[in-house]
Structure formats: C-alpha cells, structure tokens
Amino acid sequence: MVGLFAGIGGLELGLTAHGWHTELLCEIDPGARAVLTARFPEVELHTDVTRLRAIPAGTELVAAGFPCQDLSQAGRTAGITGARSGLVDEIFRLVRRKRGPDWLLIENVPFMLQLGRGAAMRHITAALDDLGYSWAYRVVDARAFGLPQRRQRVLMLASRTEDPRPVLFGADAGPAEIGDPDRDPCGFYWTEGVRGLGWAVNAVPTLKGGSAIGIASPPAVRLPSGEIVTPGLVDAERLQGFDPEWTAPAVTVPGVRVGHRWKLIGNAVSVRMADWVGARLREPDGATPEYTPLAPGQPWPVAAWGFRGEAYRAPVSTWPVQEPYEDLKNFLTDSRLLSARATAGFLRRAGMGRLRFPPGFIDDMESHLDRMGGWAA
Structure with missing residues (x-):
C-alpha cells in the first residue's frame, strides 16, 4: 500500500495489523514527517504530493486522508476547489494509469457531504466514475470501536476490480446507549x-x-x-x-x-477505524442491505455507493459494530x-x-x- 497525506500514520497503522505493507508515504507537515520517520523508519517518505511522479508498480491500495481544512464546518469551508482540499485531485492523477491499484481508501469529515449542496462529493464521485472505479462510502463513529470520542468521519472505498459494498455495508450494529449524564462524565x-x-x-x-x-x-x-x-x-x-507519546518526535523539529x-x-485518522477497514477488506462477510436510487440533487445520505454515474442510498447506521466501550x-x-x-x-x-x-x-x-x-x- 501507499499512504498519501499520511499525517501521523493512522490509516497505515490500522491497516498494517491486517497484513498491508506500506511501500511509500507522502506528507508535507514537518512535525508529522518527524513522527512518520520515527514510527515507520523503513518506509520511503516524500514531502510534496504535487511533485510525486508515480506510485510504486504493484501497489494494491492507496490510502489518503486528504486535507479537510476547506471542507470542515470548523474550517474555512472553501470547498473541494480550495487550495488544501483541492489536493484530492492529486490522488486521482496518481492512480490514473491503466493498471492502477485495486483499492482506493479515502477519509474525510462528514461536512463534505453537505458543503456546497454536495458539490465536493459530486466532484469526487465523478472523478472515480471517470477512472472506472465503483465506489462506496459510509459515515462511521469512533465510539462504535469502543473509544470515548464522538468522532464521525467519511470512509470511502473504491475499486476497479472488486465490489466495495460488502466491505463497508456488510456489518451494521446500530448505535449503542453509552452513558447517563447524571452519572457519567x-x-x-x-x-x-x-x-x-x-x-x-x-x-x-x-x-x-x-x-x-x-x-x-x-x-x-x-x-x-x-x-x-x-x-x-x-x-x-x-x-x-x-x-x-506517539507524536513526541514532532517536537524534535x-x-x-x-x-x-x-x-x-x-487531524489524524482514528487507528481503530482503519483497523476495522483492514479487517473488513480481509473478510468482507455479511449480507448487504437493500439499496434505493439516489436522484441527482438529493442530499448525500449517511452511506451510499455508485458506479458509472449512478448512485444508491445504503440503509446502514454510523455504528457498523459495537466494540466493548x-x-x-x-x-x-x-x-x-x-x-x-x-x-x-x-x-x-x-x-x-x-x-x-x-x-x-x-x-x-x-x-x-x-x-x-x-x-x-
């Protein structure tokens, strides 16, 4: 696999637990680069994705938590064409060759589904359609994996050769009751x-x-x-x-x-989210739900999939599992x-x-x- 916009390695760390080997990382932030150098010492590290000419031959998965500053509700909300979030197009440039990777994993904030009335998602799905990828995405909550942080993120999985639906939609546990405000912090x-x-x-x-x-x-x-x-x-x-102390090496810069x-x-990707994706890629078991067509202009739902310009709503929750809390x-x-x-x-x-x-x-x-x-x- 290859990690673009790698941050401090959350996607890579979670996927490694399920057999993925990182061949190359790309990250521009000096502090994050120091963390990656210390935690992934054997991996080739590039600085600027816009100057990366190609990914290694034989790459099977490209993981990318591309910058969210222009998509976040707390950020500048400049949209998918903003100077930072517009870098998502660099991912598509690098996977454009005919024998590209089997899998593409993208992570970002759920506000991207709403921003510009869904313009960011239309941009991304259109690019994937153009490249011949079928795609699926799901908003997931870090609490589903047992962590006491209410953190929702969009996980998008796309492939030219495989069906991403069983991976993302084959498990659904539904939200759990996790506390009482009178007794809990x-x-x-x-x-x-x-x-x-x-x-x-x-x-x-x-x-x-x-x-x-x-x-x-x-x-x-x-x-x-x-x-x-x-x-x-x-x-x-x-x-x-x-x-x-995972990020301690940052201050050596x-x-x-x-x-x-x-x-x-x-800005990091939750390791447990990535670990769940890795486990699902290895064993994408479970029945997929019934889908309904998503008409052009309709709001993007919690989960959906598509191919060749068609999109469908997936009736799943943000809690694919209920790990011990x-x-x-x-x-x-x-x-x-x-x-x-x-x-x-x-x-x-x-x-x-x-x-x-x-x-x-x-x-x-x-x-x-x-x-x-x-x-x-």
Whole structure:
C-alpha cells in the first residue's frame, strides 16, 4: 500500500495489523514527517504530493486522508476547489494509469457531504466514475470501536476490480446507549459557549486540530463531582487509538512547539477505524442491505455507493459494530484541571449568548471557577 497525506500514520497503522505493507508515504507537515520517520523508519517518505511522479508498480491500495481544512464546518469551508482540499485531485492523477491499484481508501469529515449542496462529493464521485472505479462510502463513529470520542468521519472505498459494498455495508450494529449524564462524565468545548457546546455524554466531542489562530484547543470534561478537567496530550493520542507519546518526535523539529502535537492528533485518522477497514477488506462477510436510487440533487445520505454515474442510498447506521466501550471516567490518565482563565472566558461567552445548557452545568462551572481562585485569578 501507499499512504498519501499520511499525517501521523493512522490509516497505515490500522491497516498494517491486517497484513498491508506500506511501500511509500507522502506528507508535507514537518512535525508529522518527524513522527512518520520515527514510527515507520523503513518506509520511503516524500514531502510534496504535487511533485510525486508515480506510485510504486504493484501497489494494491492507496490510502489518503486528504486535507479537510476547506471542507470542515470548523474550517474555512472553501470547498473541494480550495487550495488544501483541492489536493484530492492529486490522488486521482496518481492512480490514473491503466493498471492502477485495486483499492482506493479515502477519509474525510462528514461536512463534505453537505458543503456546497454536495458539490465536493459530486466532484469526487465523478472523478472515480471517470477512472472506472465503483465506489462506496459510509459515515462511521469512533465510539462504535469502543473509544470515548464522538468522532464521525467519511470512509470511502473504491475499486476497479472488486465490489466495495460488502466491505463497508456488510456489518451494521446500530448505535449503542453509552452513558447517563447524571452519572457519567460529559465532554464539551470550553472554547465555545455562544453558539454551540459540542456536548457529549460519556465521551469527548471531536478532537480538533486547533483554533483558527493556531492555538491548541483541547476539549474539557465535566466530572460527576463537578470538577472540570481537560485531557492531556497522551489522553488525546489514546482517544485516537495511538500509543502514548506517539507524536513526541514532532517536537524534535526546530520551530515545532508542543502545541503542534494537538494539531497532528486532531487531524489524524482514528487507528481503530482503519483497523476495522483492514479487517473488513480481509473478510468482507455479511449480507448487504437493500439499496434505493439516489436522484441527482438529493442530499448525500449517511452511506451510499455508485458506479458509472449512478448512485444508491445504503440503509446502514454510523455504528457498523459495537466494540466493548471504554468509559470516559476510566479512560483519562493525563488530565488536568481547567484553568481559572479558561473557565472565566467560557462563562463570559455563555453570558453573552442565548445557548441553553444542561441542568446544573453553569453552576458547576461557577463552582469550579471559585475553587480555582475566582474571577480575580
């Protein structure tokens, strides 16, 4: 396999567990490159995908978590033609030859289904149709694989020679009940408070790459005791399925600060998602569901497949499996108390907006601020 836009190697690490051997990686971020060099020392590493002339002969799978900054709801939303997300076309350039790879695996944010009334997906599926690929995609939630992070991502699988439907649609467990807000920790974003909260029961909301000005913005967790904590870097790595300190090599690069590790983690592909795809590629068992035609102009659903300009809705959930869940109260090992400054900033924003909060939440935030030294601190 080959990994394009490899980040810190989430796709590659998950697929490796099922027999895939990485021949080449491509990543432009210096910190991420340092991580890849340390964690995949035997693999050839390229810097710029636009200058990569070809992928190795005999490549069977190309994996690509292409940049999401122009597609993310939290990003610039410039669309699929944006300077970063438009790099998806480099994937199609590299697989265009007649004897291209059997499989193409693409990962990105679910907002790409909505952006520009589906223009990003129309662009990608049209390119795949032109290349002779049949394709399927499914929005999956990291919680399905046992991780206490509410993280939904689009996994798209395409092939010239195989049917991707049994791989992505052959298993469907449906969402599980994973917590009680009165008894379990609840995650939220302390950097919000005016228009949203990202509230998640027994989970943290989606880990992000950082704020618009490049400042790390980890979520916070309201514990049943009323204390407010934030996960540390090791917690964040584990929430993405990586080993502790996986991103530590990033700070060996001159000019790369510790906060950049948050960006690398937030932009990474969940290892357990990739592991599930690897397992399904090896054994794509299970009955596929009944499909219904997806008319042009209709919103893109949670899951769909297509070939030669035709598209069909797949009636599956975002939970393909229900792996044993790791409760958030037992998961965090590297947390620290939310600072008085961060707490006060949140309360100021909350006071300016009209957002409704869970019962007792604002009281807990105010009590936490008092314990941390109050407004003066």
